[in-house]
Amino acid sequence: MRLYIKYCGGCNPVINRKKIVDEVVHKLQRRTALELVGDRADIGLIVGGCPVCCVNMDEVRPLARRLVTVGGELVNFVKVPIAQLSEIIVEQILNSFDPQWELPEADWPERENLPQALGAEGKIKHN
Amino acid sequence: MALKTPQQYLHDLRSRNIELYMFGEKVENYVDHPIIRPSVNSVAMTYKLALDPEYEDIMTATSNLTGQKINRFTHLHQNTEDLIKKVKMQRLMGQKTGACFQRCVGMDAFNAVYSTTYEIDQAHGTQYYQRFVEFLKYVQENDLVVDGCMTDARGDRGKSPAQQPDPDAYLHVVERREDGLVVRGCKLHQTGMINSHEILVMPNNSLKADEKDWAVCFAVPVDAPGMIYVYGRQASDTRKLEGGNVDMGNIHFGGQEVMTIFNNVFVPWERVFMDGETDFSTMVVERFAGYHRQSYGGCKVGVGDTLIGAAKAIADYQGAAQASHIKDKLVEMCHLNETLYGCGIACSAEGRKTAAGNYLIDQLLANICKQNVTRYPYEIARLAQDIAGGYFVTMPSEKDFNNPDIGPLVKKYSTTRTDVPVEYRQRMARLVENLTQGSAAVGYLTESMHGAGSPQAQRIMITRLVDLEHRKELAENLCGISRHPDIDW
Numbered sequence: 001m002r003l004y005i006k007y008c009g010g011c012n013p014v015i016n017r018k019k020i021v022d023e024v025v026h027k028l029q030r031r032t033a034l035e036l037v038g039d040r041a042d043i044g045l046i047v048g049g050c051p052v053c054c055v056n057m058d059e060v061r062p063l064a065r066r067l068v069t070v071g072g073e074l075v076n077f078v079k080v081p082i083a084q085l086s087e088i089i090v091e092q093i094l095n096s097f098d099p100q101w102e103l104p105e106a107d108w109p110e111r112e113n114l115p116q117a118l119g120a121e122g123k124i125k126h127n
Numbered sequence: 128m129a130l131k132t133p134q135q136y137l138h139d140l141r142s143r144n145i146e147l148y149m150f151g152e153k154v155e156n157y158v159d160h161p162i163i164r165p166s167v168n169s170v171a172m173t174y175k176l177a178l179d180p181e182y183e184d185i186m187t188a189t190s191n192l193t194g195q196k197i198n199r200f201t202h203l204h205q206n207t208e209d210l211i212k213k214v215k216m217q218r219l220m221g222q223k224t225g226a227c228f229q230r231c232v233g234m235d236a237f238n239a240v241y242s243t244t245y246e247i248d249q250a251h252g253t254q255y256y257q258r259f260v261e262f263l264k265y266v267q268e269n270d271l272v273v274d275g276c277m278t279d280a281r282g283d284r285g286k287s288p289a290q291q292p293d294p295d296a297y298l299h300v301v302e303r304r305e306d307g308l309v310v311r312g313c314k315l316h317q318t319g320m321i322n323s324h325e326i327l328v329m330p331n332n333s334l335k336a337d338e339k340d341w342a343v344c345f346a347v348p349v350d351a352p353g354m355i356y357v358y359g360r361q362a363s364d365t366r367k368l369e370g371g372n373v374d375m376g377n378i379h380f381g382g383q384e385v386m387t388i389f390n391n392v393f394v395p396w397e398r399v400f401m402d403g404e405t406d407f408s409t410m411v412v413e414r415f416a417g418y419h420r421q422s423y424g425g426c427k428v429g430v431g432d433t434l435i436g437a438a439k440a441i442a443d444y445q446g447a448a449q450a451s452h453i454k455d456k457l458v459e460m461c462h463l464n465e466t467l468y469g470c471g472i473a474c475s476a477e478g479r480k481t482a483a484g485n486y487l488i489d490q491l492l493a494n495i496c497k498q499n500v501t502r503y504p505y506e507i508a509r510l511a512q513d514i515a516g517g518y519f520v521t522m523p524s525e526k527d528f529n530n531p532d533i534g535p536l537v538k539k540y541s542t543t544r545t546d547v548p549v550e551y552r553q554r555m556a557r558l559v560e561n562l563t564q565g566s567a568a569v570g571y572l573t574e575s576m577h578g579a580g581s582p583q584a585q586r587i588m589i590t591r592l593v594d595l596e597h598r599k600e601l602a603e604n605l606c607g608i609s610r611h612p613d614i615d616w
């Protein structure tokens with residue numbers, strides 16, 4: 001899986017972004033072949049320190065097929081228990097990923113055809 | 128009919144029967160009652176301005192549900208620009224009416240219920256969201272006013288709903304039938320209740336797992352059987368019955384709060400949006416309160432603009448406008464008022480998308496906004512009273528000014544600048560009185576204190592939302608107690 005990670009500017013974080021990302025990467029590495037990339041990613045992980053999550057989505061959207069957004073304690077806009085944050089992010093990333101994308105014949109879609117979808121449909125347990 | 132005229136709105140109010148009491152008597156034609164009519168006028172203004180090309184840009188929006196042009200008071204905020212325009216609309220409305228125009232509570236309620244029902248369905252597999260969307264389409268297509276109905280009678284403040292000696296202290300479900308629910312209870316302080324078409328009821332607070340009967344959210348029309356209304360008094364309300372209008376201060380507009388009794392009211396299932404999901408009571412309460420705390424960064428600012436204008440005018444009329452301390456006090460009033468506006472805009476600009484798709488304000492900044500609102504209007508009012516002098520509380524009545532025998536003497540000794548008609552001073556002084564201790568002070572001051580939650584409610588939220596440990600870490604990095612993680616060169 002090709003993963004792109006984008007942090008917000010970090011002005012007023014209510015979570016430790018770096019620590020959460022380290023945990024997510026570590027957990028993903030144990031479950032899938034992970035490659036961290038800067039473009040043409042399968043999944044874009046947006047890591048906002050607070051619910052505002054002020055990353056410019058228009059800039060990020062073309063860089064990945066699907067996005068998973070974290071804004072403080074929100075994962076894909078739903079509040080989750082902070083102790084389970086990295087675990088839930090990993091689940092969302094894996095649910096968003098389509099193994100077909102790794103087939104040799106799978107093309108990277110034209111940029112204008114990239115899905116606008118923000119994150120996976122999977123259910124998230126509420127806090 | 129996505130946009131109604133004020134006339135159509137008045138027609139709606141006239142063409143229904145409600146059980147309303149005031150001064151111990153049943154009121155039949157409340158629309159034309161002199162105490163109530165100013166509050167009706169305030170809401171009618173929300174219809175008028177939406178049809179005016181000069182204001183339609185902030186008064187209207189395009190519905191994400193129907194694609195139609197709708198009144199912004201019925202809109203689901205689709206982005207941060209919508210949240211900002213909402214605050215601007217409220218400031219405009221406050222300026223035009225100098226009063227509470229009542230229609231925001233419903234807008235704040237349905238933005239909160241929309242996103243909460245979506246998340247309840249995701250978690251519990253229920254069908255509330257689609258029901259709510261249908262209700263909202265009906266509201267938008269018919270340009271309706273919705274009362275946002277949260278605050279219960281609440282009995283003993285030290286006890287939760289299930290612990291109250293009288294279970295009706297908090298509105299609750301008393302019967303579940305095949306075709307719907309029956310509810311009983313009382314919601315106090317309901318802003319604009321009898322000027323509304325529909326009531327959107329929400330639970331009052333966080334609930335425990337065994338308090339399912341109180342975890343109920345639904346909508347009923349204002350004229351539903353079993354609804355009883357008792358009109359809330361406001362300071363100086365009977366001045367509106369005296370004939371003449373000078374002593375009213377604000378001669379056109381006013382606010383309204385109504386005690387609202389649900390005496391075994393039936394709610395069909397298609398109007399039920401939460402029934403027993405106690406785990407979502409906090410979410411709906413916090414979101415509604417958050418939106419309403421944002422609202423005050425608009426409406427109170429608009430009313431503040433009129434009070435600043437009144438203070439400036441009275442200083443002019445009385446010949447004190449050139450004094451440096453008066454100028455400075457007016458600057459201070461503006462500084463406080465614009466700070467409130469800054470908070471309203473900030474919590475909107477920092478808004479975020481919810482899972483349902485509509486936008487929610489930044490909760491921390493909305494709570495900061497409301498915390499300031501619990502203080503600054505009082506300071507602005509204090510400065511206005513300082514500038515106005517004492518005559519606005521000791522001045523004889525309009526009837527004395529018009530009395531053929533003593534009127535000329537009253538006028539003679541009420542004259543300030545000879546080039547300013549005495550009546551100007553009279554009217555402006557009464558407006559200052561109206562806004563700072565008369566009927567408009569209900570909205571401008573006491574509602575600033577308690578509306579959308581008393582000050583302590585915001586402080587609890589601020590405590591929860593600010594990460595103090597992070598701030599402590601920042602300080603420790605700077606003074607060498609811990610290693611600064613970014614010094615690596």
Ligand SMILES: Cc1cc2nc3c(=O)[nH]c(=O)nc-3n(C[C@H](O)[C@H](O)[C@H](O)COP(=O)(O)OP(=O)(O)OC[C@H]3O[C@@H](n4cnc5c(N)ncnc54)[C@H](O)[C@@H]3O)c2cc1C
Nearest residue numbers: 232275276277278284316317318574577578579580581583
């Ligand atoms: C003009 C006006 C318009 C309003 N409009 C609406 C409306 O349209 N819709 C709506 O639903 N509501 C409305 N409200 C209600 C408003 O939200 C409540 O007034 C507010 O939540 C405070 O509740 P209360 O008035 O019962 O005061 P209380 O809750 O009794 O508060 C009095 C004091 O006691 C403290 N207190 C209360 N309980 C506790 C506790 N358990 N522990 C510690 N301290 C406590 C409070 O902090 C406060 O200092 C309106 C209020 C006003 C004044």
Ligand code: SF4
Nearest residue numbers: 227228229231422426
């Ligand atoms: S108090 Fe302000 S926000 Fe609330 S209904 Fe009145 S005008 Fe609107």
